[in-house]
Amino acid sequence: MKYLTNISLKPIITFLILISCVLSFAQNLQEYKGEVLDKNTNKPLALADLTIANSNISTITNNAGEFSIKVPDNLAQNTVTISYLGYQKLEFSLSDFKNNTKFYLSQAPTVLAQIDLVRPTDAEALVKKTFDLKGDNYFTENVNMTGFYRETIKKRNRNASLSEAVVSINKVAYNSKKNDEITLIKARKSTDYARLDTIALKLQGGPFSSLYTDVIKYPAYIFNDNTMVNYNFKFGQNTQIDNRLVYVIHFEQKKNITSPMYNGKLYIDATTYALTSAVYNLNVENREAASKLFVRKKPKTATVYPTEASYRVNYRTKDGKWYFGYSNILLTFKINWDNRWFNSKYTLQSEMAITDWNIDDTKLSLKQSKKLRPNSILQNQASGFSDPNFWGEYNIIEPEKSIENAINKIDKQLKRG
Incomplete structure (x- = not known):
């Protein structure tokens, strides 16, 4: 199916050449x-x-x-x-x-059974209604966002590459057909090329890939007029968030569809029918077809295929309107070498959290020198890892212990150098 070949959430397997860019400022x-x-x-x-x-x-x-x-x-x-x-x-x-x-x-009390009596009976129709109402439920103005982006690559269970960035996002109105724009504010990255065995996996688009998980803004990557009929939809157990009732809808590709599609859950606000979050996975059972969706370049002596492709997007609400708040992508690949006894396993994970925003009806004035392209790769900067105040005033996602350990190793290497 032609539409599947246009999915933009793709890593590239190729050799790396990276450049750097850093800015810094702070406030009380x-x-x-x-x-x-x-x-x-x-x-x-x-x-x-x-x-x-x-x-x-x-x-x-x-x-x-x-x-x-x-x-x-x-x-x-x-x-x-x-x-x-x-x-x-x-x-x-x-x-x-x-x-x-x-x-x-504390866990929210179980939603009373009688509430299910007023739940819509057609899960697919409810999903369609959710997308039809995006102009009512989501921002119809341009929103200037600040986001923190982190991207890690692991070989087996060891960090081989770590990238972090603060970006400025011109999040275009949800009822507009224009795409979002991203400007790089600060970034740092370090890669252990020896651990990558001269192969590097790069997430094409970097922060853009995170934005494309916003299925309300970019429904074509999962649900559109051509693909909706290829899924089965059914209701799951209701839940709550912020004391609001949320419908849970499970979806999966139909058995007669052989091309890789998605399965997962949609969480829909019962009052407004707004999508509050979505968790979904790509079906990678068809290795050859799934590999074509992700692998752009690879060595001739290697066979590469994904074993997992998981996505998550969360929305937040303010003043009756919803907006993109967080996304997470997890991709796992196996590489079988013709001339080696053992295969290689790589995991790429990226996440973006919106840490601040303001509504602006005028388009952001983005500096072309730092404006990212949709197919750009996050830039390289190692020196920031040795500076505990590198991020200044910006909010970031607190690093996990494994990432902290990787940062400590980078600091030691920089001090030796």
């Missing part, structure tokens, strides 16, 4: 650190949303439930809201905050 801020945990099990809650009241500042927790958030002094008395799908939201004042505090969320 207070930084708050803590953890978000399940109240009953004490387990960390990954990807919980934290937003500062009366502002558009936000962040998310990492896989260990940890977060850090930088807040200007003039907002130090504001309230923080922690939200997580299936849990009751928690609010607290920054003035009562103590660093490294643990915050416990």
Whole structure:
């Protein structure tokens, strides 16, 4: 199917040549650190949303439930809201905050069975309605966003490459056919080429790939007039977020469809029919067809195919309108070499979190020198890893322990050099 060959969430396997670009500035801020945990099990809650009241500042927790958030002094008395799908939201004042505090969320009570009686009966029709209502539920103005982007490549379970960037995004109105634009503000990257065995996997588009998971803005990558009929849709168990009822819809490609398509879950607000989040995977059972979707270049002596392709997008709401808030892409590949006994396994993961935004009806004035192209590769900059204040005023996703260890190794290597 021709439309499948245009999917833009593709890594490239090829040799690397990278350049660098760095800027830096800061302002008076207070930084708050803590953890978000399940109240009953004490387990960390990954990807919980934290937003500062009366502002558009936000962040998310990492896989260990940890977060850090930088807040200007003039907002130090504001309230923080922690939200997580299936849990009751928690609010607290920054003035009562103590660093490294643990915050416990309680699971939302089971949605009463009688609520199911008023649930729509046609899951596919509800999905179509969700996309038809995007002009009512999502921003119809241009939104200037600040985002933090992280991209990692692992060989087996060891970090081989780490990239991070702060970007400025001109998020075009959801009812516009124009595409979003991205400008690079700050970036750093380091790659252990020896660990990559002279092969590098690059995520084409970098931050753009994260934006393309926004299925409301870019539905053609999953659902369109041609592909909708190739899926089966059914309702799952209802859930809640921020004390709002959410319908859960499961979708999967029909058995008679052999081309790689998607399966996953859509979380739809029961009141507005807005998509609040989506979690989905590409069907990679057809190795040859799945490989063609991702691999642009490779050595002749290697056979490359994906074993996993997972995607996630979360939306946030403010003043009755929803907007893109977070995305995550996880791709795993196996490389079989003609002249080697053992294969290689690589995992590419990228995530982007929107940390601030403001509405602007005028188009951003983007500097061409730092404006990223949709097929661009994140630029290379290693020196920032040795600077603990590299990010200045910008909010980032708190690094996980494995990433912290990789950063420490990079610091040591730079000091030796």
